[in-house]
Amino acid sequence: CLDIGSGLGGTALYFATQRPDIFVHGVNHSGELYSLVAGRHVKQSREVRERLTFELAPEAGIPENELRYPPNSFDVIIIRESMMYLDYQDKPVLLQKASRLLRPGGRLIVVDYGFGKPDKEVNSLFREHLQEWGYFLMEPAEQRKLLQRYFEVEDTDATEHFVRFMDEGLANIEEHFGESALVRQNAGKDAEQLELLRSPLIGQMQAALPRLSVDAVDDAVEAAMAKLNMHFDAERADAEVCKADYEWARRTWMLERRAAAEGDLRWTFFVAVKKGVAES
Template identity: 30%
Template structure:
């Protein structure tokens, strides 16, 4: 990761279309079956509670949820903390589902916007918290700095950041893991590399934690739930899709157990003045 972008105006069209296609309505609802309602990643309320405990909450905080997915955290933050949440996601299918659920009265104080974080029309110094779960891995290396520099400008003085993301372990990775990363279209940093990106983008109080054991617990529970609820899954999706999900989870569990795939929690701040 370089400490400065190579160009001022990135070409985001291909990346946006690829991610938008990957997270279609069908694929999002299929993944929700294994993660839980509203989620495309670890969804337990205990996970959410441990993450939110890392930030200072007061009623009325404005939160930008980058890569909001199916809105699970956005709805929870609005309901539990009285936050006003803008959920941003590149997938129009996922933001469409979120808007429908918001209209159905799940919770107030949440809006969902379709757009790429690199180009979306967002006002500077408008947010108190940037929250993003397991999304940075889709950004190419040179875009990671650019995005966090922009997100720094969107936060008010004293603003807070919480990130969870997948990273690569410090040791040399296996060929199987590198193939998995390529097939998934991920661009993974190490924990130290992630810290360097945030610090180079002028964030302070950057704290990085390896929470891979928590990820393993979540994934094992998700796989067990999927296997238990196989008949309900097959009522909506195919046997091939079921087997593909099981295979994917088994691989991720093994990569995490070998510490090739690492799950990170990072917090940071914008200086108060």
């Protein structure tokens, strides 16, 4: 199984852990995401790691002269929410490469955003969002026609599932990043009590180490206080990052959820079967 545009590796990890009889290889063009995936990969069991690999590749895809697998290597290829990042002229190039790597009868699974309305009728805020994120959407009928150049295709409109998925995601965003999130609630809340500890700390240190001079005790307590202040500063910085992530994620997810609910966005599953004989 080949996962093209594997992102954080969630899809590849899911299949590798759920199906002990398959080998999964993920490719991605983002070095930053690749580093995060590597961290997730090493936490898996040895048995899973032996069947799960990741590769950093340009074009979010599979340049034929750079991937180590020959034609007809895979039974299944997955492209989940990656086609939408490709320019219109690049989409057929990727599909052609995927077709070469699939065995005859192999399946290409494409999950992708698409326009739910003609481009001119799409909400202006959603259109700006597409430009900001570099999405190049097509209507599902156009996507199907493109896939049919290389495959026999069936498709399912899963937009209702997408809306429910976004609702669940928004609830998780609120829980982990919202105002009630622990990282925001606890940020530096003990800092104001820190100065009250100075005198008790000095007294305890003088009692425990009476041979130390007053200056030595003061210096030791000051160093401890400074270290605690650094900790509280880090907590406050983490809280600010959490707040920024919350505002960004909530705004983005709500916009895409609204676009799907109002018909501007369609979330479609395509199952495409490779036709013909094995390629050489």
